[in-house]
Amino acid sequence: MIIVHPLLGPRDAQEFTYLGDASLIHRPDPKADDAAENFYEYLYQRDNLAGEHRELWFHEQGDRSWLVIKRNTLTHDILSVELASDVARREGRSK
């Protein structure tokens, strides 16, 4: 596969390591009353999608950016690539 890195352009997928579902960005609030249940959901429950999937890749052999990649798991078409930090900020993560 070829991943078009938002800063570095097309890069071979061999340069990256894969983590999984981009929902891992949304680490639950540890102070919430149901924090234990939320962390359990966060860490162990995953949708097994056939189709468009948002996932985290790490450019380990490159600039060490975490990326959020939207990929079709059936065709391997890559629909979008963004810096994970941009996605995280946009989706409300801060400090």
Next chain:
Amino acid sequence: MTQTHRVGGGHIDRSQPVEFTFDGKKYQGFSGDTVASALIANGVKLVGRSFKYHRPRGIFSAGSDEPNALMTIGEGARATPNTRATIAELYEGMTVQSQNRFPSLNFDVMAVNDLLAPFLSAGFYYKTFMWPASFWEKLYEPIIRRAAGLGALSGEPDPDQYDKGFLHCDVLVIGAGSAGLMTALVAGRAGLRVILADEDFQMGGRLLSELEQINGDTALAWTMQITAELSSMPNVRLMGRTTVYGVFDHGIYGAVTRNTDHLAVKTKKPRETLWRIYAKRSVLASGATERSIALSNNDRPGVMLASAVRTYANRFGALCGKRVVVVSNNSDGLRTANILKASGAEVSAVIDTRLSENSFDIRGRKAVRAIRFSDGRKVDADCIAISGGWNPNIQLTCHKRGRPLWRDDIAAFVPSKDALTADMDVAGAANGSFSTHQCLQEGAQAGARAVQALGKNAAAIDLPQADDAPFEITPFWEMKGCKGSAWVDPQNDVTAKDIKLAAQEGFKSVELLKRYTTLGMATDQGKASNVLGLAILADHLSQTIPETGTTISRPPYTPVSISAFAGASRFEHFRPVRKTPSHNWAQGQGAVFVSAGLWQRAQYFPRPGETHWRQTVDREVVATRSSVGICDVTTLGKIDIQGPDAGAFLNRIYVNAFAKLVVGKCRYGLMLREDGFAMDDGTVARFSDTHFVMTTTTANAVSVYRHLEFCRQCLWPNMDVKLISVTDQWAQYAIAGPNARKLLQKIVDKEHDVSNEAFSYMACGEITVCGGIRARLFRLSFSGELAYELGVPARYGDSLIKALMSVGEEFNAVPYGTEALGVMRIEKGHAAGNELNGQTTAKHLGMGRMLAKKKDFIGKTLSEREGLNAEDGLYLVGFKPVSRADTQTDALASGAHLIGQGKSDTAENSEGYLSSVAYSPSLKSYIGLGFLKRGQERIGQEIRAVDLLRGTDVLVTVCSAHFIDPKGERLRV
């Protein structure tokens, strides 16, 4: 025997005769021959024995689809089994051996299997070798493997080199026949970067094998002219002997080039090159493969594909037979007959199944002798040329799960529109267009489409004049009403009857049929047999072929040697090696090295007279504890962390507090995974308000860095903190022992005070050594002694170890390796990788009190889970053997289970395990660390450490994990 079947014509070089041996016998061929064409020219019919029944087999095809003529080529370590004689180029002195026969090809004792054929039908293995299960490995499998099989490897290391390469192009053209040449020409003239790859050693594809006219000249002349023009273009790369074996995502293609197999003298050039080709577009012009018809005894040597018979006559000037019977269900039949006549063979019959309804049987065992019709008439023949129609080579369109489409008019599968991804096109026979005119036209059109898609203009091209006779076929798959077996897949010995039997037994889906009968498996992957088998299945089920389905193919298109995939990654080059700056020095000291991931670390430093590693390690430990020792700890991960939020960041990473760590101090830290289990430990030194340096374990340096970046970028993107790995930038040495400070003071520059008062336990600082060399000093101890870690920029690492050893002479300083390091940390009770094994929590490790209550950190919430906090969990404690006269051995083994006295050695009685053990020269006893149920409450109890693998059973006393200096007084002096 001279070349009895050699005739005139062909593209071989008769001025260059080539000698070779087949099964020890000498033969002669010519340069430009394949092994197969040379054997045919010499009248050799019998070339192999079949996989299962050991039936005599001959050359069947003239290309990479060959199912029968699999040979072992070459000698010694270079002997390569299962090589298709039809694509192996002949070279001087080549040795060729037939396979799967004993004692000889002509007399094979296993041919008795052929008589047993009625009992060896489809699914025979599954039905017969069922029980007893214990017989499988010991009896059945070895017997089956010996009886059924192909060639054997030499068993010696491969003497050849293999390489990998990367190529980029605008258009990859796969196949250099009439269609591919035209595509390349159009794209090349438009200035695109073109790669034209063909598996053959000569460009031209089918044009090399047919007596066609193009633009009024021979097809060969036209081929040479186009190839010459393409060769002259700097933007076109012609790659012969190159098979594009797979299509991968996003325009990536796998290809393999065979560089040296055709050379008599093997050069140092890589034998094969595995290419990864990045292409913006590709055009599949892979042609078509002829298929057989299921006839009675159609596997006899001399029964061949008609197209192959033409190839041998036209391209190689070799006659497959002198009296040939042509059997065809399509318009190609007469063409074969005419060519054979022109070449000087007698065509004794042409049987067009569209006209004739007479069934017949093929006679002869080790070679075809005749055919006999059901009405008793007999026609002598030494070759049967069969044409059952053509299968477009659509395999590469299936690699991304494209499903082929059945076309009734040509009775074959073609690539469906959906099967072609946006960047792949198809042209010519691969698209089911069989006339030369159509191939040239489609090739030119595909070239123009590629040019246009890439935003360039294609110049108009005059289409060469060529034959455009329509291809007409009436499907005819199987001749019924004959006595002998009708073979569908000669490579796997699958007959029409086997297919019907499988269907009767319920294996009606084509995927199941394949696995049950082995139809279409092995080296040819059913190029000749799949569609025929499918048609017979459809016929048996009274379905159409599209209703019955098709198997789609996966990479590779043809077999690729494992060596090519390995490339240069063999032996010591399998992985990169990381060496510390003191490596060469350590080597000079006679160090024994151990791999720690990619790192090579000195394990111990034997001295003359030491006969056992334990002697060396005991000496290193004693010398360190009594005076001073030096150990290279460069391999520990080092991460530089800077920014206003660095302290707050670390506070969330580690279970213990870091924000308030004072500048100039280090702190031990434990980090958890988000699931609450221990991830890694290490130390952090604070050099300024905004600057920290973290160390990680050697093994987790990469994963911890990845984790930190995940936290920084994905969880807390607005934290003002930056990370960089500096593991390779700093050489670092541990200096441990009561004389550590005295030694250190000899190289630390005077202005830096490293006295106990000025530089106390856990201090850190940026200093200079040896007259101005920048260094970092940390007062840390893994050994339990007064100890420092001294880091210098990596380029000074080699000089520093020499300087340390030199000034250390007066203290009898010793270098120590990872073994002594391990012994001392076990004596001290420090957890390491064996304890941080992914199954232990802070609490299990005896660090429960470190878990901060008031702050959040990664893993906090889930570390509070009930299951991880059970009182009867496994807790880290120490173990010492109970010295008893009757104990055979007191050597502890890590991994041993802890089982109560008098209890049986079963899993349910296991109360924990030993994680690390060592012989402690300080205590003069074996000691161990391990995890024991309620361990912290059981100090002083006795339990057995049982290792059933190594056969040891040692009574041990549970004790504190801290065997040495439990109060830590030595650290602070």
